[in-house]
Amino acid sequence: MKVIVVSGTPGTGKTRYAKRLAKEKNYLYIDINEFVLKQKIPYVYDRRRKAKAVDIFELKRKLISHLKKLSERGAVIDSHLAHYLPKRYVSLCIIMKCSIPKLKRRLKSRGYSEAKISENVDAELFDVCFNEALEAGHKVKVIFS
Ligand SMILES: Nc1ncnc2c1ncn2[C@@H]1O[C@H](COP(=O)(O)OP(=O)(O)OP(=O)(O)O)[C@@H](O)[C@H]1O
């Protein structure tokens, strides 16, 4: 089974792109937000961000076991956490990017607080998802939205 993960800073266009890609390739579309709720994946306290965050270890464990059970030709996984899936399960890692003014506009129109916008803008400026994806050893493709 081919697994394409679509990651990137919130607001860079993952969902829009991932849904289109899944449709085009006739692959299963997996939204990690929905998966976390359905699978009741626990939250842990992230000391660095001083906020609740999904337990990545549990997410990976449940996602891998879910992927192994699927009979589809392929899957597109949509999440800013998608690049945490180990390299051996991933055919391609797409990192979405967009300009900083565009990102600010998009996040503002969602009603995000200044603090949340600034945290995401910093993540985009420092290419956090892109660098983590490279460090994980993925084959990375960058798409601008
Ligand atoms: N190529 C594009 N052209 C125009 N608008 C776009 C494009 N890609 C995304 N957008 C718009 O930007 C906003 C954010 O896109 P989207 O919801 O796909 O981001 P996301 O990365 O999935 O965000 P999150 O991580 O919060 O789920 C949406 O309003 C979407 O319509």
Ligand SMILES: [Mg+2]
């Ligand atoms: Mg999304």
